[in-house]
Amino acid sequence: MERLVGGLSDLLQNIKVTSKSDKALLAALPAALAQANQQQTTTNGIAATLRRPSPASPVPVVVGTQGVDDAATVSCVMQHPGALCCTRSTVREDPLGRAITITMETTARATDDATARGLLTQEELGGLAAQALLSSAADHLCSRTRTINAHARPLSEKERHDELCAILQSGEIVEAKSNPVVSQFGHESFIVNLQDEVTGKRLRALFKPRIEGDADGWHRAPMEWAAYRLNLLLGLDYVPPVAYRTGGVTFRVDNENDKQVSYAEGAFLYFVEDAHQLRCFPETQWGSPAEPKDLLLSNTRILDTLLHNSDRHHGHFLLGRHWCKGSYTGDRWLGELRPVLIDHAASFRADAEVTMTHENAFRTGPVRCVAAGTYLRLRFLDYSALAGEFRGVLTEEELRFMVRRRDCILKYLDGLVAEQGYAATVIEA
Known part of the structure; x- marks a missing residue:
């Protein structure tokens, strides 16, 4: 993760942005990923994804990955101008194949965008975090359903x-x-x-x-x-x-x-x-x-x-x-x-x-x-x-x-x- 966060600066310099909200999203992402990594440092692999909501379904833009293990992922989306929501998902499987645990944790934080930061209360941030968490859970279900269907028959x-x-x-x-x-x-x-x-x-x-x-x-x-x-x-x-x-x-x-x-x-x-x-x-x-x-x-x-x-x-x-x-x-x-x-x-x-x-x-x-x-x-x-x-x-x-x-x-x-x-x-x- 340290290598990922450290390498984001060079990568982000090559991404063209024009709006303040875009700049705020890109500026806040390294710190958000670093904090997510500090919350659980035993992760075998982390994939970081940057997403920007649109009137339809947001299209993820991958800005960096680390490791090959899908045991943990971090996905960040600007849920609302001035509110960056990062969801950390982990999947733990029982070695005996009798249990699986899926954990999702979403953190919503105000960005440094001065035009929006002061407009969001803790309750509003919590609501945006819940939306992002629900969206991530729905995406995870869709992914698993596609896998199940793909392996439905020999x-x-x-x-x-x-x-x-x-x-x-x-x-x-x-x-x-x-x-x-x-x-x-x-x-x-x-x-x-x-x-x-x-x-x-x-x-x-x-x-x-x-x-x-x-x-x-x-x-x-x-x-x-x-x-x-x-x-x-x-x-x-x-x-x-x-x-x-x-x-x-x-x-x-x-x-x-x-x-x-x-x-x-x-x-x-x-x-x-x-x-x-x-x-x-x-x-x-x-x-x-x-x-x-x-x-x-x-x-x-x-x-x-x-x-x-x-x-x-x-x-x-x-x-x-x-x-x-x-x-x-x-x-x-x-x-x-x-x-x-x-x-x-x-x-x-x-x-x-x-x-x-x-x-x-x-x-x-x-x-x-x-x-x-x-x-x-x-x-x-x-x-x-x-x-x-x-x-x-x-x-x-x-x-x-x-x-x-x-x-x-x-x-x-x-x-x-x-x-x-x-x-x-x-x-x-």
């Missing part, structure tokens, strides 16, 4: 998802046919062959163009992508990979005399081979090992409640070749037979009603159990995580309501644990 499965999504997103349409299975509402779709321009790999996909008005919310193509991504955030893998293209999609339809069609945008969904309705198979064939019906229906209801998807009948429960669980035979992918959930274009309809106690297509009654992994992942689906994933696709109102539904799901599951006991409710799968 690397081999993540790479497979990434590969498929890349082809769905930008693969060339080399063949297209009208889907022989016509929806009961007449919404057209196409079975297309996509080819990666670099690797030459091909895959089949279902293209659902977006239609004007989204059929009053019953055929909203972007929701196919939202369902896929939410399924991954929950640690699930029931929904086939989806990519959403904008900016125009044009191709020729082979079984309609090479008729050329053009659409403004639409969803490309991985085509599940050998797919049939799940109810046609005994539970013992629902994967290897077999997927327990209670957990499948619990996970599905949690997903549908979050999506506000009331359109989950037997036709949307399939058993088909999985996109990740399987292996290559030569250059051909052969997926294992697994339960698959399809058709989520009716999600987020305002007049839908989906709760954890509603009956399901298999008529097994309300949800009475939950997968341990799904239960835990729900805790991390806060507004920040959902907005970071879906902002621009979902409206602000839809995001807020999804957080409320998440809260209701957790309240329901927590109630089951209190009523039935953890062992009878939470299934380690």
